Amino acid sequence: MRVNPKYTQWGAVTILTGATIFTILILVFIIFFILEKGLPVLGLSFLTENPQEMGKAGGIFPTLIGTIILPVFALLIATPLGISTSVYLAEYTKETRITKVIRFGTDCLAGIPSIIFGLFGYIFFVITLGLGWSILSGGLTLAVMVLPTIIRTSEEAIRAVPNSYRKVSFSLGASRWQTVKKVVLPNALPGIVTGIMLSVGRSIGETAAVIFTAGSSLRIPSSVFDSTRTMAVHFYILAREGISSENAYGTAATLIIAVLFVNLLAYYTMHRFIAKRS
Amino acid sequence: MKLVGEKGVQRILMITALSAISSLLLIALFIFSEGLPFIFNYGVGNFLLANEWDPSTGHFGIFPMIMSSVWVTLGAMVVGAPLGIAGAIFLSEYASPIIMKIVKPTIELLAAIPSVVYGFIGVMVLAPIIRNNLGGPGLSLLAGCIILGIMILPTVISISIDSILAVPRSYREGSLALGATTWQTTHMVTIKAARSGIVASIILGLGRAIGETMAVIMVAGNSVNIPNSALDSVRTLTANIALEMSYATGMHREALFATGVILFIIIMILNSIASVAIRNRNAKK
Numbered sequence A: 001m002r003v004n005p006k007y008t009q010w011g012a013v014t015i016l017t018g019a020t021i022f023t024i025l026i027l028v029f030i031i032f033f034i035l036e037k038g039l040p041v042l043g044l045s046f047l048t049e050n051p052q053e054m055g056k057a058g059g060i061f062p063t064l065i066g067t068i069i070l071p072v073f074a075l076l077i078a079t080p081l082g083i084s085t086s087v088y089l090a091e092y093t094k095e096t097r098i099t100k101v102i103r104f105g106t107d108c109l110a111g112i113p114s115i116i117f118g119l120f121g122y123i124f125f126v127i128t129l130g131l132g133w134s135i136l137s138g139g140l141t142l143a144v145m146v147l148p149t150i151i152r153t154s155e156e157a158i159r160a161v162p163n164s165y166r167k168v169s170f171s172l173g174a175s176r177w178q179t180v181k182k183v184v185l186p187n188a189l190p191g192i193v194t195g196i197m198l199s200v201g202r203s204i205g206e207t208a209a210v211i212f213t214a215g216s217s218l219r220i221p222s223s224v225f226d227s228t229r230t231m232a233v234h235f236y237i238l239a240r241e242g243i244s245s246e247n248a249y250g251t252a253a254t255l256i257i258a259v260l261f262v263n264l265l266a267y268y269t270m271h272r273f274i275a276k277r278s
Numbered sequence B: 001m002k003l004v005g006e007k008g009v010q011r012i013l014m015i016t017a018l019s020a021i022s023s024l025l026l027i028a029l030f031i032f033s034e035g036l037p038f039i040f041n042y043g044v045g046n047f048l049l050a051n052e053w054d055p056s057t058g059h060f061g062i063f064p065m066i067m068s069s070v071w072v073t074l075g076a077m078v079v080g081a082p083l084g085i086a087g088a089i090f091l092s093e094y095a096s097p098i099i100m101k102i103v104k105p106t107i108e109l110l111a112a113i114p115s116v117v118y119g120f121i122g123v124m125v126l127a128p129i130i131r132n133n134l135g136g137p138g139l140s141l142l143a144g145c146i147i148l149g150i151m152i153l154p155t156v157i158s159i160s161i162d163s164i165l166a167v168p169r170s171y172r173e174g175s176l177a178l179g180a181t182t183w184q185t186t187h188m189v190t191i192k193a194a195r196s197g198i199v200a201s202i203i204l205g206l207g208r209a210i211g212e213t214m215a216v217i218m219v220a221g222n223s224v225n226i227p228n229s230a231l232d233s234v235r236t237l238t239a240n241i242a243l244e245m246s247y248a249t250g251m252h253r254e255a256l257f258a259t260g261v262i263l264f265i266i267i268m269i270l271n272s273i274a275s276v277a278i279r280n281r282n283a284k285k
Helices: A005-038 A044-048 A061-092 A097-111 A114-128 A135-159 A163-171 A176-205 A231-240 A245-277 B005-017 B019-042 B044-049 B063-094 B097-112 B115-134 B141-151 B153-165 B169-177 B182-193 B195-211 B214-219 B237-244 B250-284
Strands: none
Touching: A005 A245, A005 B063, A005 B097, A005 B115, A005 B153, A005 B182, A044 A061, A044 A245, A061 A097, A061 A135, A061 A176, A061 A231, A061 A245, A061 B005, A061 B019, A097 A135, A097 B019, A097 B195, A097 B250, A114 A135, A114 B019, A114 B195, A114 B237, A114 B250, A135 A176, A135 B019, A163 A176, A176 A231, A176 A245, A176 B005, A176 B097, A176 B115, A231 A245, A231 B115, A231 B214, A245 B097, A245 B115, B005 B019, B019 B044, B019 B250, B044 B063, B044 B250, B063 B097, B063 B141, B063 B153, B063 B182, B063 B195, B063 B237, B097 B153, B115 B141, B115 B214, B141 B153, B141 B195, B141 B214, B153 B195, B169 B182, B182 B195, B195 B237, B195 B250, B214 B237, B237 B250
């Protein structure tokens, strides 16, 4: 028995369209569900007050500090390392055994689950190096975690710079490094910024790698050797220990807004970058 | 720049370029040096195949966690792979470029939502639905499969789209010129040509699902047992580490690192398979 191809065509396209719409609806549902329950809780006082009774009442101010400081710290370390790696890969070598090893290492690092980063950060930074549960340990762990993202996006951005730019610079007598510094990197900058933004987004939402390295102290840190608690960790503790579902929703809404904002900014930058290129 | 000169710059860049691979080695070194001695002292068979996990009496069998991780991951595939591949085919073959331009980044936003938020949605929305309609505790293997299935969608979709778009136009044109409908072209020509990339997307999804921690802890229930039904509460390898790490000491802590060793090995195997599959795709182009 053969079905008329016209019907299978119609059936297939309907199923494919349905699957895509369903996927988008899931995303829309998650965002609206969290915002609907969380926005009423969210207000200026929620953001600027200290938590009371472990987060049962009051606001989330210290976790806001933690959420800003940890990704900033992580990116301060990962950005220079990541960019120079990508400059080396894209500008300074041909495909050799070394670049293959570097690329393989980057891919593997990108696939490692965050709980393994948590274990590693705990045994290496917290215990072996004796940094304790601190911004330093958490930031360094996050830096290792986001390094592959920065390397990949920066390399793509650098490779997207037209070769003619480099040729002009060389023909004017500039050295390779001068060309990289004055011509290639400025032109690749928006693409690199996109990678940094995506990494910030990932760091903000990270829990497993942070909770075992930066700890979960609710005090406002006074140095990088102090423990801190990020919004994601705070939200996890509120939700899992059933401390306050109201405050959990409020924290979740803040978290979602922060992550969406950073990611949309990243897409906007990338979009501008692509528009400029073509 | 006169300080170091061109050669010096090149040397500095090369040293920094080794940062990723040396981080990877450092991670492997520390996880293995904490976990491997335990595995050998306790016995590989005792550790991997015994059913009892009771740190207070010195029993460290992770077989139930291995089985739970396997079932949760396979279940996530059943939920996520068909939906993801269908979405990828629709977006790359049937949607107009404008829809693709709007929908693809939207779906990638799914990847940006923190895993704790997925877990929370699972607890607040999914678990009550399962409890009320199907019975059981609600926080279960099934809830874990559905949440993880959703979480792997962006991975499956974006890598599948890349490999479908990498199929040369001429393949499709040839098929259409022979009178095939667009769907016949898609399933007889395009998908076959993009097969290795689609397989890679599923394997990377597997890796993401088996490594996911926070969402699973929140929705899967966390009792140590080999699941008999989809409604049972289960504890995965990742959940086992994260739940007990905060208070574990001595042999117990070593056992958790040993669990990490097993997880690390599984992930590395999956990633290597995926990178071979992606290289096949790129080689064909």
